[in-house]
Amino acid sequence: MVETILLVVHLLVAIGMVVLVLIQHGKGADAGAAFGAGAAGGVSGSVFGAKGSGNFLSHSTAVLAAVFFITSLSLAYLAQNATSQTDSLLDRVQDSPLIDSPPSDTPVLPSDISVDDAPKNPE
Numbered sequence: 001m002v003e004t005i006l007l008v009v010h011l012l013v014a015i016g017m018v019v020l021v022l023i024q025h026g027k028g029a030d031a032g033a034a035f036g037a038g039a040a041g042g043v044s045g046s047v048f049g050a051k052g053s054g055n056f057l058s059h060s061t062a063v064l065a066a067v068f069f070i071t072s073l074s075l076a077y078l079a080q081n082a083t084s085q086t087d088s089l090l091d092r093v094q095d096s097p098l099i100d101s102p103p104s105d106t107p108v109l110p111s112d113i114s115v116d117d118a119p120k121n122p123e
Contacts, residue, residue: 003078010071017064024057 003075003082006071006074006078010068010075013064013068013071017061017068020057020061020064024061
Protein backbone atom coordinates (compact mmCIF):
# COMPACT_ATOMS: atom_id res chain seq x y z
CA MET A 1 0.00 0.00 0.00
CA VAL A 2 2.76 2.42 0.93
CA GLU A 3 4.68 1.47 -2.19
CA THR A 4 1.68 2.23 -4.41
CA ILE A 5 1.14 5.67 -2.85
CA LEU A 6 4.84 6.44 -3.14
CA LEU A 7 4.83 5.37 -6.79
CA VAL A 8 1.87 7.64 -7.58
CA VAL A 9 3.58 10.59 -5.87
CA HIS A 10 6.78 9.78 -7.76
CA LEU A 11 4.99 9.82 -11.13
CA LEU A 12 3.15 13.07 -10.37
CA VAL A 13 6.39 14.76 -9.31
CA ALA A 14 8.10 13.54 -12.49
CA ILE A 15 5.31 14.95 -14.66
CA GLY A 16 5.40 18.22 -12.71
CA MET A 17 9.15 18.52 -13.19
CA VAL A 18 8.85 17.98 -16.94
CA VAL A 19 6.14 20.64 -17.18
CA LEU A 20 8.16 23.15 -15.13
CA VAL A 21 11.30 22.60 -17.18
CA LEU A 22 9.37 23.07 -20.42
CA ILE A 23 7.75 26.30 -19.15
CA GLN A 24 11.09 27.91 -18.25
CA HIS A 25 12.91 30.12 -20.70
CA GLY A 26 16.39 29.24 -21.84
CA LYS A 27 19.38 31.47 -21.21
CA GLY A 28 19.32 32.67 -24.80
CA ALA A 29 15.68 33.78 -24.62
CA ASP A 30 16.63 37.19 -23.20
CA ALA A 31 18.92 37.91 -26.13
CA GLY A 32 16.11 37.12 -28.57
CA ALA A 33 13.73 39.45 -26.76
CA ALA A 34 16.25 42.30 -27.00
CA PHE A 35 16.17 42.10 -30.81
CA GLY A 36 12.40 42.24 -31.13
CA ALA A 37 11.50 38.53 -30.83
CA GLY A 38 9.61 39.19 -27.62
CA ALA A 39 6.40 40.74 -28.93
CA ALA A 40 4.74 40.89 -25.51
CA GLY A 41 7.49 43.06 -24.05
CA GLY A 42 7.59 42.99 -20.26
CA VAL A 43 4.10 41.59 -19.75
CA SER A 44 5.22 37.95 -19.28
CA GLY A 45 7.49 38.82 -16.36
CA SER A 46 4.73 40.58 -14.42
CA VAL A 47 2.71 37.39 -13.87
CA PHE A 48 5.16 35.98 -11.31
CA GLY A 49 6.28 39.31 -9.81
CA ALA A 50 8.89 41.99 -10.46
CA LYS A 51 11.81 39.56 -10.60
CA GLY A 52 10.15 37.50 -13.34
CA SER A 53 9.25 33.87 -13.57
CA GLY A 54 12.82 32.57 -13.45
CA ASN A 55 13.21 32.65 -9.69
CA PHE A 56 9.81 31.07 -8.92
CA LEU A 57 10.08 28.36 -11.57
CA SER A 58 13.67 27.47 -10.78
CA HIS A 59 12.87 27.24 -7.07
CA SER A 60 9.82 25.05 -7.75
CA THR A 61 11.89 22.80 -10.04
CA ALA A 62 14.54 22.41 -7.33
CA VAL A 63 11.90 21.44 -4.75
CA LEU A 64 10.33 18.90 -7.11
CA ALA A 65 13.77 17.51 -7.95
CA ALA A 66 14.48 16.97 -4.24
CA VAL A 67 11.11 15.22 -3.76
CA PHE A 68 11.80 13.09 -6.87
CA PHE A 69 15.19 12.08 -5.46
CA ILE A 70 13.69 11.14 -2.08
CA THR A 71 10.88 9.10 -3.65
CA SER A 72 13.38 7.34 -5.93
CA LEU A 73 15.52 6.28 -2.97
CA SER A 74 12.44 5.23 -0.99
CA LEU A 75 11.11 3.08 -3.84
CA ALA A 76 14.52 1.45 -4.28
CA TYR A 77 14.68 0.68 -0.55
CA LEU A 78 11.18 -0.82 -0.52
CA ALA A 79 11.91 -2.91 -3.62
CA GLN A 80 15.12 -4.26 -2.07
CA ASN A 81 13.36 -5.28 1.13
CA ALA A 82 10.50 -6.93 -0.74
CA THR A 83 12.96 -8.96 -2.86
CA SER A 84 15.13 -10.08 0.05
CA GLN A 85 12.16 -11.50 1.98
CA THR A 86 11.19 -13.98 -0.74
CA ASP A 87 13.12 -17.05 -1.79
CA SER A 88 15.28 -16.80 -4.84
CA LEU A 89 14.41 -18.67 -8.00
CA LEU A 90 17.35 -21.05 -7.53
CA ASP A 91 16.11 -22.02 -4.05
CA ARG A 92 12.68 -22.85 -5.46
CA VAL A 93 14.13 -24.99 -8.28
CA GLN A 94 16.42 -26.93 -5.93
CA ASP A 95 13.57 -27.67 -3.53
CA SER A 96 11.28 -29.10 -6.20
CA PRO A 97 12.97 -31.32 -8.80
CA LEU A 98 11.76 -30.70 -12.32
CA ILE A 99 13.13 -33.87 -13.94
CA ASP A 100 12.38 -37.37 -12.71
CA SER A 101 15.69 -39.13 -12.35
CA PRO A 102 16.02 -42.91 -12.64
CA PRO A 103 16.62 -44.85 -9.44
CA SER A 104 20.25 -44.89 -8.44
CA ASP A 105 20.47 -48.73 -8.26
CA THR A 106 19.79 -49.18 -12.02
CA PRO A 107 22.29 -47.18 -14.05
CA VAL A 108 21.52 -46.41 -17.67
CA LEU A 109 24.22 -47.79 -19.95
CA PRO A 110 24.67 -47.23 -23.69
CA SER A 111 23.96 -50.93 -24.26
CA ASP A 112 20.47 -50.44 -22.77
CA ILE A 113 19.49 -48.10 -25.64
CA SER A 114 17.82 -49.96 -28.48
CA VAL A 115 18.25 -49.25 -32.17
CA ASP A 116 14.69 -47.94 -32.37
CA ASP A 117 15.57 -45.15 -29.90
CA ALA A 118 18.49 -43.94 -32.02
CA PRO A 119 17.99 -40.68 -33.94
CA LYS A 120 17.28 -41.17 -37.62
CA ASN A 121 19.28 -39.48 -40.34
CA PRO A 122 16.98 -37.32 -42.52
CA GLU A 123 18.92 -38.12 -45.72
